[in-house]
Amino acid sequence: MPSALPDGDPAPADGALPPSVADGAAARGFGVYVHVPFCAVRCGYCDFNTYTALELGGGADQSAYAATASGEVALAARVLGGAGAAGRPAATVFFGGGTPTLLPHADLARLLTAVRDAFGLAAGAEVTTEANPDSVSPHSLAALAEAGFTRVSFGMQSAVPHVLATLDRTHDPARVPQAVAWARDAGLGVSLDLIYGTPGESLADWTTSVDAALECEPDHVSAYALVVEEGTKLAVRVRRGEVPVPDDDDLADKYEAADERFAAAGLGWYEVSNWARTPADRCRHNVGYWRGDDWWGVGPGAHSHVGGVRWWNVRHPRAYADRLAAGLSPAAGRETLDAGQRDAEAVLLGVRLADGLPLDRLPAHGRQAVAGLVADGLVAGPAALGADGQGRRVVLTRSGRLLADAVVRALVD
Structure with a gap:
């Protein structure tokens, strides 16, 4: 099951924020994160708030999600207006998951339209969706670009079949360059996400994956060390002694090898785990997180931050939908930072x-x-x-x- 939500104070039923969040708001960036909690298969290492159709049972299905999440977007506009923190168009919108592209492209376009109608989009806004390489087609990517998406982040993770199998990833490594080419044809910027330190992954395996990613000539690469999270299938396997715990020295060697290769290929690091071809190719949405800007997180389990107030939504899609249907905020708790x-x-x-x-x-x-x-x-x-x-x-x-x-x-x- 996904990891538990943090402790915090009760959140108001209407989601109201204190007027203090308006202080200095004009000087802070504003972005919107849209969490799409659906996955075709739940990967053994993942503790994100995601669900397969079987886990959700007969309710909270994908077909209703765009309408439900659009309801929270409308709530966000009302709450920010009531707190005096409205009036800022979204500079970035990021669809994460889960696998957002399991939703029909028309539903993703509908959600982006809801954000545009509620807040407006800044000139040159960055609009990203995460995607698995096997969850897109030339048609779907072209439709997303036409709807206003500017960027796609593919979950490549590895180019080595036995590493992908350990991670429970289902795509064929050969699909990655194909999906990248489709995204390029649609006019989308491309990022590739990699994971290093998977049990059984050698340094040669890792450099094979890095080199395969670079052959795709992405605009951006993220490379994260595998973390064995409690409550995941991978953690159970480690506890049973079936696979080893990732080794710190091995992780360091792999990070250094990747950084050398990225730099040689013209990708410069701009955050510890992220590299971009030019400053314009940096993920501006994530930079907003690191800079302490404001963002509203839409969806079950999503986190938000506005003016020093942080809150998080109920986790389960059914509970999330029920609260919005009842006219309530989906926030489960919040904290105010001093x-x-x-x-x-x-x-x-x-x-x-x-x-x-x-x-x-x-x-x-x-x-x-x-x-x-x-x-x-x-x-x-x-x-x-x-x-x-x-x-x-x-x-x-x-x-x-x-x-x-x-x-x-x-x-x-």
Whole structure:
């Protein structure tokens, strides 16, 4: 089952937000995340809030989802207007899951239209959908582009059959370049998502996958280390001794190998786990998360953040649909961050970016820790000294990216 929601305070039945969220709103970006919780097969490593048709039984089916989620989009417009935080068009819209492209392309277009009608889309808005390579066709991708989508992120994960089998991925590796070509023909930007550290994956397997991804000439690549999440089928297999736990040294070797290959192919890192061909190819929606912008998360289990207030929806699609049908907010709980928490999060997220975190965003003890981090080779010395003409900043070295959590602890503890 998907992981539990966090603890928090009760959320108002109408979803109302405090007027304080309007403070400084004009200076913050605004995006919309749409969670589509459906998967054809539940992968053994995944603890996202996703469901197969069999898990959902006779209710909360995919055919009704576009109408249900559009109801939350309308609720979002009312709530933000009531809090004085409306008036900002969505600069980014991101459809994630699950597998959003299991929905008919007309339903995805309907949901995007609901967002456009509720908030408007900023000029040049980035509109992304995640997709499995075997969940799209030339026709569906062309229809999404016509509806206003600008980008597709394919869950490639690996190019090696035995690795895909361990991950319970169902697509044929040969389908990835085909799907990328279809997306290109439709005029869509392309990102590929990879996972490294799967039990049984050798370094040669991993570099095979990286090279296969680069042969597709994507605009963007994400590469994440496999995490064995409690409650997943993979965690059960690890506990039984059927497969080994991912090894930290192995993960580091694979990260370094990927970073070298991406750089040689002209893809620069801009966040610890993300590389883009040009700054314009960065995933602007995710950058909004790392910069502490505002976003409304639509869908069961989706999380939102506006002006220091964070909330999360009920998890199950049936409970989600029932609450909206009753005229209630689907929010299950929320929390309001104080100034100290917001500052700590700004460091936690901002230090992961290649653009760096200005030293004046750090507490006094954090600024004092920078010299030691430079000496340890974890933070770039020229950036910390402002020698690159961009102001004094914390910028991680490659070694620092491998130990990003330790760097953050040194800066905020």
